[in-house]
Amino acid sequence: MNIENIKKEFPIFDDKIQNNDLVYLDSANSAQKPKMVVDRIYDFYTKEFSNVGRSVHYLAVAATNLYENTRSSVQKYINAKDKNEIVFTKGATEAINLVANTFGQKYLHEGDEVLITELEHHSNYVPWHFLRKSKKINIEFAEVNDDGEVTLESIEKKITNKTKIIGITHLSNVTGAILPVKEIVSLAHSKGIPVLVDGCQGAPHLKLDMQDLDCDFYAISGHKMYGPTGIGILYAKKKWLEELPPYQGGGGMIGEVKKKGISYGDLPNKYEAGTMATAQVIAFNESIKFLEKIGIENIEKHEKDLLNYAIEVLKKNNSINIVGNPKKKGGVISFTVEGIHPHDLATILDEDGVAIRAGHHCCQILHDKLGLSATARASFGVYNSREDIDQLNESLNKCKKIFNLK
Amino acid sequence: MNIENIKKEFPIFDDKIQNNDLVYLDSANSAQKPKMVVDRIYDFYTKEFSNVGRSVHYLAVAATNLYENTRSSVQKYINAKDKNEIVFTKGATEAINLVANTFGQKYLHEGDEVLITELEHHSNYVPWHFLRKSKKINIEFAEVNDDGEVTLESIEKKITNKTKIIGITHLSNVTGAILPVKEIVSLAHSKGIPVLVDGCQGAPHLKLDMQDLDCDFYAISGHKMYGPTGIGILYAKKKWLEELPPYQGGGGMIGEVKKKGISYGDLPNKYEAGTMATAQVIAFNESIKFLEKIGIENIEKHEKDLLNYAIEVLKKNNSINIVGNPKKKGGVISFTVEGIHPHDLATILDEDGVAIRAGHHCCQILHDKLGLSATARASFGVYNSREDIDQLNESLNKCKKIFNLK
Amino acid sequence: MNLKELYQEIILDHGKNPRNLRRTENFNKDAKGHNPLCGDKVHVYLKLNENKKVEDISFEGQGCAISMASASIMTDLVKGKEEFEVKEIVNDFLDMIKKKDQLNNNILNEDDKTKLMCLSGVKQYPMRVKCATLSWHTLTSAINNSQEEINTERN
Amino acid sequence: MNLKELYQEIILDHGKNPRNLRRTENFNKDAKGHNPLCGDKVHVYLKLNENKKVEDISFEGQGCAISMASASIMTDLVKGKEEFEVKEIVNDFLDMIKKKDQLNNNILNEDDKTKLMCLSGVKQYPMRVKCATLSWHTLTSAINNSQEEINTERN
Ligand SMILES: Cc1ncc(COP(=O)(O)O)c(C=O)c1O
Numbered sequence A, B: 001m002n003i004e005n006i007k008k009e010f011p012i013f014d015d016k017i018q019n020n021d022l023v024y025l026d027s028a029n030s031a032q033k034p035k036m037v038v039d040r041i042y043d044f045y046t047k048e049f050s051n052v053g054r055s056v057h058y059l060a061v062a063a064t065n066l067y068e069n070t071r072s073s074v075q076k077y078i079n080a081k082d083k084n085e086i087v088f089t090k091g092a093t094e095a096i097n098l099v100a101n102t103f104g105q106k107y108l109h110e111g112d113e114v115l116i117t118e119l120e121h122h123s124n125y126v127p128w129h130f131l132r133k134s135k136k137i138n139i140e141f142a143e144v145n146d147d148g149e150v151t152l153e154s155i156e157k158k159i160t161n162k163t164k165i166i167g168i169t170h171l172s173n174v175t176g177a178i179l180p181v182k183e184i185v186s187l188a189h190s191k192g193i194p195v196l197v198d199g200c201q202g203a204p205h206l207k208l209d210m211q212d213l214d215c216d217f218y219a220i221s222g223h224k225m226y227g228p229t230g231i232g233i234l235y236a237k238k239k240w241l242e243e244l245p246p247y248q249g250g251g252g253m254i255g256e257v258k259k260k261g262i263s264y265g266d267l268p269n270k271y272e273a274g275t276m277a278t279a280q281v282i283a284f285n286e287s288i289k290f291l292e293k294i295g296i297e298n299i300e301k302h303e304k305d306l307l308n309y310a311i312e313v314l315k316k317n318n319s320i321n322i323v324g325n326p327k328k329k330g331g332v333i334s335f336t337v338e339g340i341h342p343h344d345l346a347t348i349l350d351e352d353g354v355a356i357r358a359g360h361h362c363c364q365i366l367h368d369k370l371g372l373s374a375t376a377r378a379s380f381g382v383y384n385s386r387e388d389i390d391q392l393n394e395s396l397n398k399c400k401k402i403f404n405l406k
Numbered sequence C, D: 001m002n003l004k005e006l007y008q009e010i011i012l013d014h015g016k017n018p019r020n021l022r023r024t025e026n027f028n029k030d031a032k033g034h035n036p037l038c039g040d041k042v043h044v045y046l047k048l049n050e051n052k053k054v055e056d057i058s059f060e061g062q063g064c065a066i067s068m069a070s071a072s073i074m075t076d077l078v079k080g081k082e083e084f085e086v087k088e089i090v091n092d093f094l095d096m097i098k099k100k101d102q103l104n105n106n107i108l109n110e111d112d113k114t115k116l117m118c119l120s121g122v123k124q125y126p127m128r129v130k131c132a133t134l135s136w137h138t139l140t141s142a143i144n145n146s147q148e149e150i151n152t153e154r155n
C-alpha cells in the first residue's frame, strides 16, 4: 500500500471545508475515519443489527461472533497473551478510571503513594485524585526535564516503599516524548509495583507488544486509532482482571443473582456491564485491519519523516518556539509564536482550513511547569503529507503578518 | 405519518435474513435503527468529523454545536427543566452506576436502606449491591404481586426511616408492568426520599415528562430508542448534579488542575469525562426526531393494539402461559409453553425468521420468584404489525408439532 | 431441515423423560454447572467403586431439551464404565461437538455411538453447543474433584 | 475577509499593550474569571469611591489578543463611570456580542462606542465569544461582590 494514496481512503478529504482543502493537524485529539470503518458501521446497522450475547436468534449469534472477533483482532494486534485480557470500555478515560477505581478499592490505603508524571493527561491524574480524597493516598509526580521528557531516572527518584502503582503515558500528547516504558516497567516490577500505561497516543502510532512491554495495564482510545467514537480498550494482565473487583454492575457481568448476594461472571464479561458499544466494537475491527494493511512500521516511518520535516521547517521560521526536544518523539509538535496567543493562531489558521489545537491539551500540570497557559499543537496522522506542513508554515506566516510581526 | 409505512424506514427489513422475512420481536433487548439515524452517523464521520469541545477550528466548533443540540432535543423530548440536567453516558447501566456510586459516596452509611423492586433488571440491582459490600447498607425488595406488578402499596410497605433512596423500573422488561411512578415519587418525596427510575423500557414507549413525573433520576439507553449503541442518558435534577461528586475523572470535566488539588467543571461537563461518544450523541438527535415525527401518542396506541392482539392470539393457543397480567402493560409479553423450554422455542422460531429472546432477561430475582429458570419474550417496536404476531403464533405451533404436543 | 436433525425423536424423548434425573445416594463425587446467560443449571453425582468404575451416576437440573437430553444420554452411556474410559468418552464427545465428524473412541458400541451422534445436530447452532456440553464439562469437573463450578461462559 | 474584522488594528494594539494591566492599590472589589477549556484567566480589581464611582479599575491575567484587548478596552471605558452606568454598559456590550447589531446605551460617547464595536468581529467566531466576554462577566461579578469565580463554561 502506497502511503501517498491513503488520504483517498478518508472521505472527509473529498470535499472542501469552508472553501478550503482540509489540512487536518489535530489527530492527537481525534483521528479521521477511513471509509471501511464508516461503511462497516453502516452495514452493521442496516443489515445485521442485534444486541450481542443475550439472545439466541440468528442476528444475535452473528453479532456476538463479530463482537468477539474484534476482541481477537485486538489481542493479536497488541500481542496480548490471552483474548480475555482485552476489555472493551467507552474510551481510554474510562479504562483508566476502571483501573484506578478497582485497584484503589482493593490495594490502596491511607499513606500509600501513586506515582504519575508531570506529562500526564488529566485522564491519568483525576482518577487518582479521587482516591487521594477517598482513601487519603498521596500522588507523586515524576519530573519532566527541559527536553520535555520523563526519564527512567526521574521515575526511579520518586519510587519509595510506599509506591503502590505507577501510571505513565506512552507518548506525551504535548511534547511527543516517547517514554522508556519497557525499562520503567522492568524497574517497577523489580520492586513489585504494577504499571499502568496511558496508551492513547502510543496505540495509533507505535508498534504495540504487550508481552514485550510487560506492563500491567494499557489504556487505548478507539477514536484516536481511526476508529469510532465511544469505544476504548483496557488491556490488563489476566491475574489483575481476576483479582480486582468489578467496576460497573449490570446485565451480562453476573454469575448468579440472588436477593442475598451476587456472584460475578468470568472474564471478559465481569468488566462489561450492560449493553456495550456493539456497533463501535464491531467497526473497530476495521480500524485494526486498516492499520494492519498499511503496517505500523510504515506508519511510524511516515510520521517520523513528517515530524523531522516539520521541525526543520518550523525551526527556520523566526519567532516559533517548539515545546520540548525529546530524543524519542512521536508525531506531535506543540509550539508558541512570540507575540501571538495560541488561540489567535488557531483561529487564523482555521480560515485557511488548517485545523490545529490550542490550549493546555488537558495537561495543566505540564503547562504550569512550562510557565505557559496555552500552546498550539500540530499532530499528525497517516493521511498527512509534507504539503500539509508547508501549508501550516505558510498560514503561520499569515498570522505574523496579521499581527504585524516579522 | 402512517404507521404502516414505518417499517420501510428501517433498512434491516429490506433484505431477507437467512431466506426469511425478519419478524423482529426483540426490541426490548435492542431496537432496530431507522435509516435517518444510520445516515447521520455516516455523514458525520465522512463529512464533519471532529472531537468536540476542545479545539477552536471549524469542524470542532460545528461538532460541538451538534453535540449540544442533541442535549437540547433530549431536554425538550423528556421535558426537563434545564438543558444541563441531561448527562450523556454510554448507556442506562452506566447512568444507574453513576447515581449509585456518587449518591452512595455522599449519602449512604452503614445500616441505610436502598429500596428496589423484585422486578428490577440486574442493572438496577448490582450497582446497589456494590454499596452493600463497601458501605454495609441493606437492600430491600418491594414485592411483585401475582399479576406481575409492583403497586404503590408494596413500595409503601417497605419504606422505613432508614430508606435513603428508591430505585424502580418504569416498565418491566419481563411482565411489561407500567409502575405508578408519579405516585411512588410523590409518596417518596413526602418522606424526603429521592427516586431513581430505570427508564430503559419506559423511554422508547411512553410519553416522558420529567417535570410531571418529578423523579430525581431517570436512566435511558439510546439503543432501545432506535438510536446508536454506546449512548445513554442520565436525567438528574440539577440540585443533585450540583451536590453529588463527579463519577469518572479525566479531560473536559475539570476546572483547574494543580498538583495539590483539582476543581471540577460546571454542569454538564462535570459528569462527562474524556472524549464522549460524539458521533452517537449527534446521531441520537435523529432518533428523537424520528420519534417526534411519528408522535409518541401514536406509538403508544400502535403498541397497545399489538399487545392486545398478541394477548388475544396467544391466549387462544393452548399450552401457552403468559407471565403476569398487569393492568397497565407495555409491549412486552413473556411466556412459557408447557413441555418446551424457552431456548428450544427461540431456536425453532429463529428458523422462521422470528427473533425473540429466551432466558431470565437479566431479571433473576423475578424468575426465582416465578419459579421459572427461563421464559420466552416477544417485545414490540414501532415497525411491528399484526402479521408479525400471526407469524409468531404460527411458528409456536410449529414448535409444538416438532415436540409432538397438541 | 436442520431442525429435524437437532430435535430428533431420541432427543425429544430423553429431553422429556430424562434418565437418571435424581440424586445418587452415597455419591462420592459431584459437581455443579451453570450457564449464566440462560440460567441452565446442572448438578452431576457420581458413585465410583473401589475399582474406579462408575457404579452409579445421576443428575439434577433444569434446562432445554438439548441440555436435558445430553445429560440423560451421557449418564446412560457412562454407567458401568471405568474412570479412564469415561474421560475418553467425554473428550471424544467434546471433540466431536466442536470439530470432528464422528466419534473415535473404542469404548462405546455402535448403538451407543449412534445415540450420542444424535446430539451432533447442535453443531449448526453455535449458541446451543453450550447446552449440549454443560453436563459433560460438569462430569469432568466431578471426576477431577475440582471445586470450581463449571460455567459455560468460561472459554 | 472576516479575520480583518476580528483583528482590527485597535484590537491588536490593545492586545499587545493592554491598558490597566496591573493591580489597583486599595481596591475594594475584585473577582476572578477562568475559561477552563483554554486556560484563559483574568482577575479584575475595582476601586469604587464613596459615591459609587469607579475611581480605578485594573486587571491581571493572560489570554489571547481578543481577551486582552477586551479587558483593556473595558477598563478604559468604565473608568470614571458610576456603578449603575457600568452595569448598563456591561449589559449593553454583552447584548451586542450575543445578538444586537449595535450598542444602545447613552453613557458612552460615539468614539468610545466605535472602539467597543471593534470587538463585534468575534460574532462570526462563536468559540471566541467567550474570549471577548470573560472580563466583562468578571467585572459584573466583582461589582456584585459575588464570591463565585466566573467560568465561561457556565451557561
Ligand atoms: C429495564 C431495563 N433496565 C436496564 C437495562 C440495561 O440497559 P443497557 O444494557 O442498555 O445499559 C435494560 C436492558 O437490557 C432493561 O430492559
Ligand SMILES: Cc1ncc(COP(=O)(O)O)c(C=O)c1O
Binding pocket: A028, A029, A091, A092, A093, A094, A121, A123, A124, A169, A171, A172, A173, A198, A200, A201, A221, A362, B250, B251, B274, B275, B276
Ligand atoms: C495522552 C492522553 N491520555 C488520555 C486521553 C484521553 O482519551 P479519551 O478522551 O479518548 O478518553 C488523551 C486524549 O485526549 C490523551 O492524549
